[in-house]
Amino acid sequence: MTTVRPARSDDARAMSEIFHAAAAVGWAHFLPGGELAAEPLRPEVYAAALRAPEVTVFAAEHGGRVVGFAVTRESQDGDADRGVAELHMLYVHPDAWGGGAARLLMAQALAHFRSGGYAEATLWTAVDNHRPRAFYERHGWVPDGTRRSKTRFGVTFTELRYRTAP
Numbered sequence: 001m002t003t004v005r006p007a008r009s010d011d012a013r014a015m016s017e018i019f020h021a022a023a024a025v026g027w028a029h030f031l032p033g034g035e036l037a038a039e040p041l042r043p044e045v046y047a048a049a050l051r052a053p054e055v056t057v058f059a060a061e062h063g064g065r066v067v068g069f070a071v072t073r074e075s076q077d078g079d080a081d082r083g084v085a086e087l088h089m090l091y092v093h094p095d096a097w098g099g100g101a102a103r104l105l106m107a108q109a110l111a112h113f114r115s116g117g118y119a120e121a122t123l124w125t126a127v128d129n130h131r132p133r134a135f136y137e138r139h140g141w142v143p144d145g146t147r148r149s150k151t152r153f154g155v156t157f158t159e160l161r162y163r164t165a166p
Helices: 009-026 033-038 043-051 101-115 130-138
Strands: 002-006 055-062 065-074 084-092 120-126 142-152 155-164
Touching: 002 101, 009 033, 009 043, 009 055, 009 065, 009 084, 043 055, 055 101, 065 101, 084 101, 101 120, 120 130, 120 142, 130 155
Parallel strands: 084 120
Antiparallel strands: 002 055, 055 065, 065 084, 120 155, 142 155
8 A cells, every 4th residue: 555754854865866777767768868867866856855845745655665756836937826836846757657646745735725825836847848738737837838958868858837726
């Protein structure tokens, strides 16, 4: 059975591994797969997020192993009103895709936003990130018309901002 709990400092390495594996599989159709696979793990990035007081991180566990995580915070968008939350990251290891971890993480993130008094929440995802976009849309997120460009590994791609009322 998969459960969700607040992430702990010792989850940073697992979070880095999950991000790496999910990116290598999930983004290979629009970013260079070899470069994704060769990218080094960065547990220090996740350790810093776990220490940041303005960030709340949840971990999904299955069989005693962390299989996914969600990072939440107040929106960092320049056009966001105060009180707009952001689902900054939600990743599940590909080995656990379809097992319910993402659904549980989403439910926890939305509950966290509601308990924090947020009337709206946003997230960003690549236009070509079809699987997550379908997941977000099933959970009530809708594109709000805002786009931005990002470049990774020399490839420029477009991200869409999604919005929901938690």
